[in-house]
Amino acid sequence: MSADGHIGVYPPLAPASLWRRARHDWFPLDRPGLRLTHLGRGAVWLALEALGLGRGSRLAMPAYHCGSEVEAAHLAGVEIDFYRVDGQLRVDADDLARAAAGADAVYLISHFGFPMAEVPGDARLVIEDAAHGLFSADPAGRPLGSRGDAAVFAPRKSLGVPDGGAALVGRSHALRDVDRRPARGAMLRSAASLTAGWAALSRVPQVRRAAAGRRRHYAALLGDLAELAPEPYRSLPDGVAPLYFPALAADRDRAIVRLLERGVRALEIWPVPHPILDRRRHAELEPLRAGLLALPVHHSLADWHVERVREAARKVLLG
Numbered sequence: 001m002s003a004d005g006h007i008g009v010y011p012p013l014a015p016a017s018l019w020r021r022a023r024h025d026w027f028p029l030d031r032p033g034l035r036l037t038h039l040g041r042g043a044v045w046l047a048l049e050a051l052g053l054g055r056g057s058r059l060a061m062p063a064y065h066c067g068s069e070v071e072a073a074h075l076a077g078v079e080i081d082f083y084r085v086d087g088q089l090r091v092d093a094d095d096l097a098r099a100a101a102g103a104d105a106v107y108l109i110s111h112f113g114f115p116m117a118e119v120p121g122d123a124r125l126v127i128e129d130a131a132h133g134l135f136s137a138d139p140a141g142r143p144l145g146s147r148g149d150a151a152v153f154a155p156r157k158s159l160g161v162p163d164g165g166a167a168l169v170g171r172s173h174a175l176r177d178v179d180r181r182p183a184r185g186a187m188l189r190s191a192a193s194l195t196a197g198w199a200a201l202s203r204v205p206q207v208r209r210a211a212a213g214r215r216r217h218y219a220a221l222l223g224d225l226a227e228l229a230p231e232p233y234r235s236l237p238d239g240v241a242p243l244y245f246p247a248l249a250a251d252r253d254r255a256i257v258r259l260l261e262r263g264v265r266a267l268e269i270w271p272v273p274h275p276i277l278d279r280r281r282h283a284e285l286e287p288l289r290a291g292l293l294a295l296p297v298h299h300s301l302a303d304w305h306v307e308r309v310r311e312a313a314r315k316v317l318l319g
């Protein structure tokens with residue numbers, strides 16, 4: 001539940017964060033060199049810099065993105081070549097291979113906590129964006145963000161805190177110390193957010209329970225709503241801990257209002273791409289940008305919350 005009594009997409013911060021000490025025994029917290037940042041976009045910027053990517057480099061990025069990760073790369077000065085993601089949110093492997101062949105690095109995004117696309121064989125460097133996949137793994141059991149040369153996380157989305165990103169780079173690269181820090185108030189808020197977030201979910205069994213809860217809730221929605229999700233999200237591969245349930249609405253604004261009337265606070269999913277994307281070239285994504293919304297499945301929901309989400313979504317989206 002959010003503070004206003006609605007069932008929200010992001011979890012509330014667990015009260016246990018007030019007394020529990022944060023522990024660092026699960027991925028990516030157990031990795032030496034993990035760098036915490038104010039937001040995920042700062043982590044993108046730092047990761048690019050650590051890999052030596054800046055002005056004069058070329059980065060392959062997906063046409064379907066949130067926008068802030070692209071903005072970080074754009075600000076870092078890299079030239080961006082967008083690879084195709086189709087109207088069902090499947091990465092076009094051929095176009096990814098084409099972009100990878102001409103790029104210094106490939107940027108792969110986990111959508112909603114589902115595993116990223118396969119890394120093309122000739123990719124020189126790989127950055128994994130696991131902003132949606134903090135507790136998630138691929139079917140082989142590898143945590144999202146553990147395979148690339150660098151990974152980016154946005155733990156705030158999974159932990160229920162206002163701030164917090166993280167960057168991780170492989171052994172052969174180093175994140176430099178940041179010389180310009182955010183204002184003191186923002187620093188304090190980020191540090192407190194992350195500490196509280198980690199403390200709330202501080203032990204491996206809790207993290208496993210959180211992942212299992214997200215899976216259970218997602219599976220409960222799949223029962224009735226599978227046909228509303230883009231195709232790859234109509235089943236739940238082993239290991240995946242979804243961030244939320246993506247559902248396509250014919251009239252999203254109206255659907256969000258009607259869901260809210262039933263106590264469910266849905267969110268728009270990535271309505272606007274970064275302005276440097278040629279939207280006409282990737283027009284197949286427009287229906288998703290206009291219609292996709294996120295339904296809550298987070299680990300703090302009780303069964304009756306999920307039931308309410310399911311009922312509301314059935315009424316509003318399936319009519």
Ligand SMILES: Cc1ncc(COP(=O)(O)O)c(C=O)c1O
Pocket residue numbers: 038039040041042066068069109129131132154164165
């Ligand atoms: C895929 C993806 N990457 C990176 C980010 C950046 O995270 P933040 O909003 O914490 O900067 C977001 C969210 O905004 C995202 O959805």
